[in-house]
Amino acid sequence: MTKKQRRAVEKTAKKHPVVFVIIFLLVASIGLCCFLHWKGIIHISFLDKIIPQQNEQENPLDIDTVGGKFTEADITEVKSNDLSIHFLELGNKYTGDCTLIKTGNTEVLIDAGSRKSSAETIKAYVDTFCTDGVLEYVIATHAHQDHIAGFVGNSDGKGSRTGIFYQYEIGTLIQFSQSEATSNLYEEYQEAVSYLQSNDTIVYDALECWKGGNATTGARRTFVLDAEKDITLNILYQKYYEQDASSENDYSVCTLLSEGDNHYLFTGDLEEDGEESLVESNNLPQVRLFKAGHHGSKTSNTDTLLSVIRPEIVCVCCCCGSDEYTENTDNQFPTKKFTQTVSKYTDKVYVTSIVADNKDGYTSMNGNIIILPKDDGIKVRCSNNTTLLKDTKWFAQYRK
Numbered sequence: 001m002t003k004k005q006r007r008a009v010e011k012t013a014k015k016h017p018v019v020f021v022i023i024f025l026l027v028a029s030i031g032l033c034c035f036l037h038w039k040g041i042i043h044i045s046f047l048d049k050i051i052p053q054q055n056e057q058e059n060p061l062d063i064d065t066v067g068g069k070f071t072e073a074d075i076t077e078v079k080s081n082d083l084s085i086h087f088l089e090l091g092n093k094y095t096g097d098c099t100l101i102k103t104g105n106t107e108v109l110i111d112a113g114s115r116k117s118s119a120e121t122i123k124a125y126v127d128t129f130c131t132d133g134v135l136e137y138v139i140a141t142h143a144h145q146d147h148i149a150g151f152v153g154n155s156d157g158k159g160s161r162t163g164i165f166y167q168y169e170i171g172t173l174i175q176f177s178q179s180e181a182t183s184n185l186y187e188e189y190q191e192a193v194s195y196l197q198s199n200d201t202i203v204y205d206a207l208e209c210w211k212g213g214n215a216t217t218g219a220r221r222t223f224v225l226d227a228e229k230d231i232t233l234n235i236l237y238q239k240y241y242e243q244d245a246s247s248e249n250d251y252s253v254c255t256l257l258s259e260g261d262n263h264y265l266f267t268g269d270l271e272e273d274g275e276e277s278l279v280e281s282n283n284l285p286q287v288r289l290f291k292a293g294h295h296g297s298k299t300s301n302t303d304t305l306l307s308v309i310r311p312e313i314v315c316v317c318c319c320c321g322s323d324e325y326t327e328n329t330d331n332q333f334p335t336k337k338f339t340q341t342v343s344k345y346t347d348k349v350y351v352t353s354i355v356a357d358n359k360d361g362y363t364s365m366n367g368n369i370i371i372l373p374k375d376d377g378i379k380v381r382c383s384n385n386t387t388l389l390k391d392t393k394w395f396a397q398y399r400k
Helices: 003-015 017-038 045-049 072-080 118-129 145-152 184-198 206-212 272-281 303-309 336-342 393-398
Strands: 084-087 099-103 106-110 134-140 169-175 202-205 222-226 231-235 255-259 262-266 289-291 313-320 349-355 362-364 369-374 377-382
Touching: 072 118, 072 369, 072 377, 084 118, 099 118, 099 222, 106 118, 106 222, 118 145, 134 145, 134 222, 145 184, 169 184, 169 206, 184 202, 202 206, 206 231, 272 303, 303 336, 313 369
Parallel strands: 106 134, 134 169, 169 202, 262 289, 289 313, 313 349
Antiparallel strands: 084 099, 084 369, 099 106, 222 231, 231 255, 255 262, 349 362, 369 377
């Protein structure tokens, strides 16, 4: 402030002392609110637009910011890596699964939740890494909306659909062997599968693959993604491929991705009985990565399974803290029981999304999560941050 400006302020203060005091207090109050908001002590939504967010080194507990995007350097690193595993945010507040596996020019997509509208979000992400319009393998684990809705998508109003099954050339579809679903969505899913078959997509179910061996149909337990780098996709067995289950979740297709001696496990929404069968029926190795069963449910991720696979990293696909399924905070994904059980084996747990403060939407927790196996270990790249679940404000409030 110049001398002339300071004299003008002093003159105004003498002439209108009450007004001056009110203005001073107002400015001081705004300044204090900005400071407390910046420190995370209070939250005032409109200030988010004018106050720069702190990075995770400055405030490792604060992840309540909308997720950003991967940098060009991140994308270049992913494309140049021998193998990458992606856990996608799905564009809405609903929990669901979608996992992209990429090695060389081969892409595998496991599930496409959480709603029909997620199809466009999924496609925009996948197109960043799949540039030829071909998904060599797609796996539909089971017939729940939060795993298959994006395969179907919506009508685009021009006689076509936005679903993944309609937007890509798909080489092989491996789907659940059984289902008791009767929903309209399931009927639309079946129509979409018929559409794929009319366009020469090979369709197997999990039991057919397990029993196929070297059968002339081509169904088999192991699909080679990259022979030179010894990267394979392996269909595992669990009894509910051929027995009736009490839950649709237990019909989930289970797969083991292997790169030499490094392994990565995906079990859909398999629950306790299914996990027990999975352990009994397969010689499961320790794994570098486990996609948390059933979004971190209390009915999955049992000691029976985790004590065998002993994961190094766990990724949870869910909208953390959402009351979509229950208002009991202990049982909201990822559940209290899940966090207690998994903590015996690893503290490296990442989560895609978190429910917004007003419960009407979502924001990124880690955001889109990319796992990059390297010679010197595993690197994790996230579109929002790489804060571990245990270090978040949500965990401190609801899980400690």
